[in-house]
Amino acid sequence: MNLFQPLMNEKEVQTDDGEINESQLVNLINLVCSNQRWLMNTVRSLLKKYCYTSMFIRFLLLLIKTLRTLALQSFALITSSASSSTSSSSSSSLSISNELLIIGAGQMRTGTTSLKFALQLLFNQPCYHMYDVIYKYQESHIKKWINIFNMHQKCVNIDKANWNDIFNECKFAMDYPTCVFYKELMNIYPNAKVILTIRDADSWISSCRATTASDMVMTKHITFTENIIYRLRGLKSLPILHDKMYTKAFGSNYDQMTDDELKNAFIKWNQEIINYVPKDRLLIFDPNDGWKPLCEFLNIPIPENVPFPHLNKRIDLRNSLLKYRFLAQFLNFSFIISFLWFIHYMITS
Template identity: 35%
Template structure:
């Protein structure tokens, strides 16, 4: 059962937050990489999230927290399913967010549209694994990613939204979350703030002599995405 629900957009320090939450005892933490790299997750999230076989309990089975999309996109429905969970809204400067997103997640969505099973060389088990990964990624692109991209930015998942449209959507989302969640249930957080506000919000001690994790550098994310596209694990 989820105890922490991340309502922030991707590229707002979500991978760092995943590591931080797991360090504080709120793991495993769900992240978009789970969806892209775990066949059972890919299959479930390709269905209609929150309904039937893809009920929230099934989607988050085994997880105690969740950040990044798809959770951040469906945060309101998820928060209604887990009314005792804390809501964590990760934020950053909107234009810096757009630049980062343009260089990573927007490009990766376009790459998924062009994935071809022939890109996976070799033979035998590796080739079969690559073909399986390709099928999962294509299905995710056609269902989950298309739904989120059109819902958030008004464009298909194979398109990069222009800066004005994306920034407006980003800022609108932040204000909407703020307006919908009671103050005692919500933390608006930037990674530069470090451990203290997060630990205070969650009611846990601050780790001693341990810096707050900063894992989501753009080049690091590109490498992780590349691993997933090649049929591997992102970690």
């Protein structure tokens, strides 16, 4: 029985819950900006109370507004990617039992974002991805995942209700944190197929070191200003989740691994999946191969005149990370200057 065919046959078209629509975007932006409005009002009232100069007030408020602008730009980038990738979808959706049908076991930077949107194009069903954790669910799901990791570490049984609470209406899940639990998820969802996205190891390490495995992300040492940025983005506990994800995937010394060690860990990861997953449940998939192997594996027709999505290019993600690093360094410098100015003001007043 092909579990994926009903997803293609339902005639009634519903809104794709996996897509970041306008109302969700507004809610997310309001959530981020509400923290900044509170901070702006607090700074303004405190500075006025202690009669500091208006120039200093404007300086601090400018810093906070910069955070707000950066947050808005990030949401716009993700939303534009989602819209451009899903607008050409002619597939329909179907409400079926709360079962995960596809488990993505591939590592980061192997085309998981492209696969996410490809599945959404095919089935018009939401696909759970790290992007959803960061840009849609944020702290609420970060805490759920941290709880999952803690339960696993304590050898506490993680039942189907725990997983359904995370994936909810999603029929597909991939990328971090999902991929590090592919074995557990295969047992919970015995009908689910597994897709291992692959990439040349040298190309993978080069891409990771420029983005998700750079010292900006794969680190256990978060600065004070980076913590502020995480809080303003609604991602207070994300560094904790990063640590637990990478520890489970690569070991506790992940932040000290050389390029060769990380590359070997990547090769070992892929081989372990190939050895563990039954062949009839596994697709080893290179997104550069396009629709054919994916659709043949799912036993569905190849979409006509619809290009396979290739998203989350290295340069785009790298530029986004560099913006946050620049902002963190700018805030560090600004706090030092502000502190020195405050000392000078107190001495001379």
